[in-house]
Amino acid sequence: MAGLRIAVFASGQGTNFQALADAAKQxxxxxxxxxxLVCDKPEAPVVERAGRAGVDTFLFRPKEYASREAYESEIVAELERRDIGLIVLAGYMRIITPVLVEPYYGRMINVHPSLLPAFPGVNGMKQALDYGVKVTGVTVHYVDGGLDSGPIIAQRAIEVLDGDTEATLAPRVHAAEQELLPWVVQRIAAGAVSLDGRTVTVR
Structure with a gap:
């Protein structure tokens, strides 16, 4: 799959976008x-990162559309026009609908700050700390329309240290995300990832 064309969806700082941009440049x-870059917050710092990286942007404000399906239809048209082969959700804070999921199932991945299926949804790190786990981590998975419920591609474990808070745990989680996500994208681009039901094989 050499020449795979990627669209990154992000809403915030864009550190995972930056990790991918750096990996592409290198x-x-x-x-x-x-x-x-697809972004629902035109003022987000990730937009500046895209500009510095020379990556085109599709910016929109959800409130200007009648529904999620309406803006996703525009996004899908843009993705098709650009022959996008892989979508990477990297801190994209919108609920997505079948309009986007169905045409890209098996070609859309997400990075999540917990060892799924534990602690899906928002605040995965806080959920893990509140539960008192001794090990947490990050997961890259396919998107299936459920809440962080798609088939798991790869995970990295991170030890929770005594006295850890969100502030102390977050740098280790983010570092793992920024290492794991480009690795998974590289394996997908190399044609080394296969999906069979819920079973993902990475060669």
Whole structure:
């Protein structure tokens, strides 16, 4: 799958977008290229990161549309126009609908700050700390329309240290995300990831 064209969806700081942009610039994505940033917050710092990386943007404000399906239809048209082969959700804080999920199932991945299926949804790190786990981590998974419920591609475990807070745990979680996500994208671009039901094989 050399030449895989990627769209990254993000809503905030864009640190995972930056990790992918850096990996692409350093030719660590097996020929894949970042073609588009999709962002629902035009003022978000990730938009500036895209500009510095020379990546085109599709910016929108959800309140200007009648429904989620309405703006997702525009997004899908843009993705098709650009021949996007992989969508990476990297801190994209919108609920997505079948309009986007169905045409890209098996070609859309998400990074989540917990060891799924534990602690899905928002505030995964806080959920883990509140529960008192000794090990947490990050997960990259396919998106299936449920709440962080798609088939798992790869995970990295992180020890929770005595006295850890969100502030002390977050840097280790983010570092793991920024290492794992480009690795998964590279394996997908290399044609080394296969999906069979809920079973994902990474060669």
């Amino acid at each position: 030719e660590r994505l097996d020929g894949a290229s970042l073609e588009l």
